[in-house]
Amino acid sequence: MTDAVQEFEAGLARLGGDVTATFEACADEQALRAANAKLVGPSGELTGLLKLMPKLPGDRRKELGQRANQVKQAIQTAFDARLAAIARALREAELSGPRIDVSLPGRAVRPGGQHPITKTIEELLDVFASLGFEISESREIELAEYNFGRLGFPPDHPATDMQDSFFVKGRTGTQVGGGGDEAVVLRTHATAIQVHEMLARKPPMAVVAAGTVYRRDDDATHSPMFHQIDGFLVDKNVSFAHLKGVLTTFLKRTFGAEVPVRFRPSYFPFVEPGGELDIGCTFCRPWVGAGSDAQRARTDACRTCKQTGWIEVLGCGSIHPVVFESCGVDPAEWSGFAWGMGIDRIAMLRHGIRDIRMLYDNDIRFLDQL
Template identity: 45%
Template sequence: MEDLKQTFLEELKSVRNLADLSNIKVKYLGKKGIITSDLKSLSKVPPEERPLLGKRINEIKQFIETELDLQESRLKHEELKRQLLSESLDITLSGKFIPFGTLHPINKVLSEVTEIFIKMGFSVEEGPEVELDYYNFEALNIPRDHPARDMQDTFYISDDIVLRTHTSPVQIRVMEKRKPPVRFIAPGKVYRCDADITHTPMFHQVEGLMVDKGITFSNLKGVLEAFLHQMFGENIPVRFRPSFFPFTEPSAEVDIGCILCNGAGCRVCKTSGWLEIMGAGMVNPRVFEYVGYDPEEYSGFAFGMGIERIAMLKYSIDDIRLFFENDIRFLKQF
């Protein structure tokens, strides 16, 4: 054992790098190494000598392990020292520019719309994108045989489950759980089977609802005009046109003066000088009956707008598909 120890120390002196050290480690401590073989051979030693010899072999093993660890630390330190001496860093060089990301134009507009309504006292509510037919249609006064369903090309998962075609179901869900007064907006993704330069199968909407005693069409007009003037500028003209929605009565389409031609008439506004921006109206009493509100006591208004539509007008974009192609040249402009 003493000869083995001295032989190991002589070989350790010849080590110049980590590869040499690894070879010695395998030679003495590997599965077929000298120490491992000695331990296995104890079975051939007379029983009375085994404890003493086993103890001595283990002492040699621990000595070798300690010396190998010390030598490894020394070699690694020397390697790091050589590396530091051979390499240099010029701290006068300018750093590499890493461009920062920014909000997608849809998210920018969505955040701006949400912030305006929050300042006007509206809260923000959310609901599921995979919706029951009841909440998406029935409770909004659109029964199964109603022709208004043709206005919304729907993705049906089953007869009773759809991808929501608007965020109006959130209004029903909130009114079921909360008594008047209520005042909130419902932003989120919606889905319809439609695709061209102004429509995509998935897009974003923000719908709003206000219900209380004594709410009139004047309140609706005042809120929406205030919103549109903050969104597009104080001087933008606003008009309301009679329209039809099953869940509001009376209903209106809301237009703003064309921001591209200032009302003179162009290709975008089809020479009318006006651009349709959202739909709105007073909540139909039938809807209140579904959620347990007394239409004789309460009244309210609702409105809805497409975020892509507003973004296209705000940034003069003529193809909605640009928002979803993620061309970095397009997105860099925002």
């Protein structure tokens, strides 16, 4: 009896000793858990001690049991504290340890590069859309009637010639080309959109369309296939001043409000009055320090604008009455304006592309840069 009490009490005294020091001596979690198991594990000291409980006298059992519980709790508390300290030390070691090599490559699917032509078209169309124009499109293989005749090209206009435009072979294998309206051409501009839209519905309308166009030129600055954006607006009481206002706004939004715009007369069969809009050269920027020696030197060395300080960007004009008449719209009631602009050169300007062939070679080393 007494032996049991003595043994129990001695055990409690041993176990209630400096548990904290024992645990402090453990360097890592594994050692700590082993030390803890020696005390409170299935074959631990405290567990063994508790097996003596039935042998203890009834009057002491409750008191000794409570003491054993206190010891157990003290061990647990010391264990938890040490475990937290070890975890913290590990975390501190991680946080102050060696850095990873952040210069190793990231792991990602790289998005592809968008082609400068489509990128430019998208951005320009967005500006027109914001000005209230609908985006449309039409066919590339076009009736000469739509590409020329209804747009007021005189029958022998050079553009209607085999020399300047691509004609499509007839289905029988014979050639339909030669200028007649029944001929089929690769469209030489995107302007036929006017014919399609005006034949399809009634004014008012404001439409812009972008697409591939074709002319029989092939040299350092001309590609036989290139791209244009064409647009037009028809409403009542539209004047030349509206054309100037809308297109100037478009150019300023596209190239920057500070870029000067120049409007000068020109000629296209389907507009009258006709004009061209130039912007200040965005490469030598002659409006920066205009008139200074530095500016003049910049412009004199500029290959982009050929030393003129200006870049032609679009042709435009009030829609010619002939076009209205050929599309069943009464020019006494309706008026409007139209414009067309080449995309390729604008794309080249924006991306610093010097050679037009780069646009269509699709060299992967070129595409990689986009």
